[in-house]
Amino acid sequence: MTRSDRTSSGASLDLDYEPSVPVMAHRVDVEAREREIPIHVHRSGQLVMALRGAVSCDVPGAMWMVPPQAGVWIPGGTPHSNHSTANAVIFYLFVAPNAAPLPASCCTLRISPMLGEMIQYLAGQPPSYEAGGPTDRLARVLLDQLCAMPTEEIFLPMPEDARLRKVSRAMMRDPSDRRTQKDWAGKLGMSERTLNRLCTALTGLSFGRWRRQLHMLVALRELSGGATVQQVAYDLGYESPSAFITMFKKAFGKPPATYINDRLLAAGEGRSLAEPAPALSPT
Known part of the structure; x- marks a missing residue:
């Protein structure tokens, strides 16, 4: 899977991707048209973060919104679909099961500027990295920071x-x-x-x-x-x-x-x- 996709259809994002490392990040640049990824499920947990534009995430019983400086956390095994605005820049963070004590239900997490930069940096690294190496150490700090982020309730019951x-x-x-x-x-x-x-x-x-x-x-x-x-x-x-x-x-x-x-x-x-x-x- 490529680490950065520029697309208007969503076809190039591997929806079944499961990381072999504790956490990996993937960037998607949405072009002129809005983009929708149909309902799918990951074994890994997923954070959806919008650097530019906005994303809404539909899960059973609710629609969650991803405003600037925030991300929606979707626990592993949760069916969901995503809808991105045109010209959005989206980062998907995949977290392996049991890699970090993240919430057991969907929520919006505030993303600090430092954490946002770490996610962007990780998206530019190879999807597999050596345990104990520089990228692995950064990934561990990233997870610690992610667990410390405050939650927000930006959602609509459906x-x-x-x-x-x-x-x-x-x-x-x-x-x-x-x-x-x-x-x-x-x-x-x-x-x-x-x-x-x-x-x-x-x-x-x-x-x-x-x-x-x-x-x-x-x-x-x-x-x-x-x-x-x-x-x-x-x-x-x-x-x-x-x-x-x-x-x-x-x-x-x-x-x-x-x-x-x-x-x-x-x-x-x-x-x-x-x-x-x-x-x-x-x-």
Whole structure:
């Protein structure tokens, strides 16, 4: 397997690769089109890190987002699929079973600048290296650092119920779809109350809160991929950029430009994300 792929299809990434060393890294440069890797399983655990752009990872019951300066940890044996934005630069870190005491369930891990550089360096090394040699010693330190990274909860519960999955797929395809809860309940042949109760039972969120959280993860993906605040607000069906900024700040604690720029600066990226004039000063 090549150590660095430049592709728009995903065909060159060996999905069945299992490392013969404690940890190895692989870089993928996504070209002009978005890229999707279908559902697959590794025996090894996998960290998905976006140096540029964004990746969403679908696992049973949830969709996890990989914003800048973070990675999604997927334990070995977990079925998952990945969706990358156009022009993304993605690093996949494969960790052999029992190589490190990493979480037993999916989570988002903050990636420090030092750890990010170590992952990038490892991706440029041969996939096999001598035990006790320089690369092996670096890999051991990398795993120690990875285990020490704080976790974040940047995910959306995804219902397994066939009726609600129909709704979730439609909303993912078209986040600007403004059909109301009443509209969806009628389409599914149930009352609004039943729809809300079902959604709460399966996701822990009311239908309205689940939809808002979906919008925020889509927004995070698009902003990380280079879209402007105005573009994202329009694509999500908000009446104005200001309304979108208010909702984003409630979800993430900062206006979108501040949130994304802070993460890009922490990752060593110099790109600036412009917001409309009324929201340039964080409050």
